[in-house]
Amino acid sequence: MCSGDVQPQLYDSMNIDLIREEYEEAQNRSLEGQCSSMLMTSDSNENEEQLYNAIERLQDLGGENSESTTLGDEKFDEVWLKHMENHYSQQMPINYIRQSHELRSWLQYIPSENDPSKRRLRCRICWRFYDILRLQRRYRSQFADDTGFEIDQAREKNLRRLNAHSISAGHKAVIQELVKSEIKRLEWEFIDAQRKTDLENFALKATSRMFRTVFAEVRANIPLQSHHLIVDLQKINGIRLGTHFFNKYGAKRIIENISLKMKQTLIQELKSKLFPFSFILDTSDAGYHYLSVLIQSIERERPVVYFYKLIKLGTDETGKGLFEALTKELIDDDLLDHTKLNLVGVATDGAMSFRGHKNGLVGHLKRLLGKNIFTIHCLAHR
Numbered sequence: 001m002c003s004g005d006v007q008p009q010l011y012d013s014m015n016i017d018l019i020r021e022e023y024e025e026a027q028n029r030s031l032e033g034q035c036s037s038m039l040m041t042s043d044s045n046e047n048e049e050q051l052y053n054a055i056e057r058l059q060d061l062g063g064e065n066s067e068s069t070t071l072g073d074e075k076f077d078e079v080w081l082k083h084m085e086n087h088y089s090q091q092m093p094i095n096y097i098r099q100s101h102e103l104r105s106w107l108q109y110i111p112s113e114n115d116p117s118k119r120r121l122r123c124r125i126c127w128r129f130y131d132i133l134r135l136q137r138r139y140r141s142q143f144a145d146d147t148g149f150e151i152d153q154a155r156e157k158n159l160r161r162l163n164a165h166s167i168s169a170g171h172k173a174v175i176q177e178l179v180k181s182e183i184k185r186l187e188w189e190f191i192d193a194q195r196k197t198d199l200e201n202f203a204l205k206a207t208s209r210m211f212r213t214v215f216a217e218v219r220a221n222i223p224l225q226s227h228h229l230i231v232d233l234q235k236i237n238g239i240r241l242g243t244h245f246f247n248k249y250g251a252k253r254i255i256e257n258i259s260l261k262m263k264q265t266l267i268q269e270l271k272s273k274l275f276p277f278s279f280i281l282d283t284s285d286a287g288y289h290y291l292s293v294l295i296q297s298i299e300r301e302r303p304v305v306y307f308y309k310l311i312k313l314g315t316d317e318t319g320k321g322l323f324e325a326l327t328k329e330l331i332d333d334d335l336l337d338h339t340k341l342n343l344v345g346v347a348t349d350g351a352m353s354f355r356g357h358k359n360g361l362v363g364h365l366k367r368l369l370g371k372n373i374f375t376i377h378c379l380a381h382r
């Protein structure tokens with residue numbers, strides 16, 4: 001441990017990029033061979049379990065010594081140099097310290113304004129970590145003490161002490177251990193991030209499978225009551241569907257989500273085009289009373305029909321009531337201006353509430369638009 005194994009360039013600059021490079025190599029070398037191969041194919045319970053075990057093992061390895069520290073010289077305070085110039089211009093190799101990135105990376109000066117006997121030199125790194133790391137006592141330097149070194153009257157002696165500490169086995173050992181624990185910490189961080197991404201990806205995959213399932217159910221007119229059967233069937237066939245949306249209420253939420261998204265897309269599409277369009281309207285009274293609204297337009301020179309909305313009606317089913325219900329939705333969806341500009345026709349059945357010239361929905365629409373529109377009496381309703 002004290003044989004000076006830390007590579008010179010790592011030791012000199014001690015920057016985080018080098019540590020990261022080191023880490024990547026370690027990543028390739030050691031137990032993570034096992035982990036990373038699992039990360040690629042974590043789509044089974046067994047692999048996930050192995051992954052968690054590996055992470056726990058790494059946590060143990062990192063353990064209490066994984067506290068990270070900066071090994072650069074940003075902890076060195078320039079004020080110390082000023083203080084030394086005032087009090088130890090003869091005793092301290094001040095310019096040498098100023099220029100030595102290496103010394104500044106560990107040297108700590110304790111300036112004491114009032115009590116010169118308390119002005120000391122300390123190694124920030126050894127003082128903080130030597131004892132925690134439980135390194136061999138015989139290599140421990142006085143620089144690791146709380147009280148540190150007293151500044152000697154002889155400049156040469158101070159310089160020698162500083163340089164000797166830089167290359168001492170004890171000091172090197174501390175740095176080596178810190179680099180190791182930093183590597184462990186980064187490994188742990190990396191695997192943790194990977195695990196989170198894996199879990200997120202898995203959740204995303206499971207949710208999109210469920211969305212696809214519900215969408216297919218709706219398209220095939222399968223009642224919501226049967227949703228759980230379709231889910232069970234897929235599970236039996238080995239499809240992992242996560243842990244949510246198993247019952248009909250979950251399926252309902254998915255349907256609401258999909259339809260909201262589809263409606264937004266439709267509205268956006270309509271507003272982005274200036275094609276003329278017409279409404280196809282009808283009322284239904286299956287339990288509640290609804291006004292169903294379809295939009296017929298032109299896409300790529302062909303007529304297309306979109307389902308726009310099923311509007312729940314109140315008690316007022318006169319032409320005025322229908323008109324108000326429809327315009328309220330158009331206003332909510334910010335489609336009123338688009339309608340005024342591009343609506344060219346309305347197809348309905350023969351009911352007076354629709355077709356009444358004065359009080360029917362169509363009459364109200366014409367007055368709103370301030371122009372005439374085609375009114376078509378639906379052939380199938382005649």
Ligand SMILES: [Zn+2]
Nearest residue numbers: 123125126171
């Ligand atoms: Zn040290």
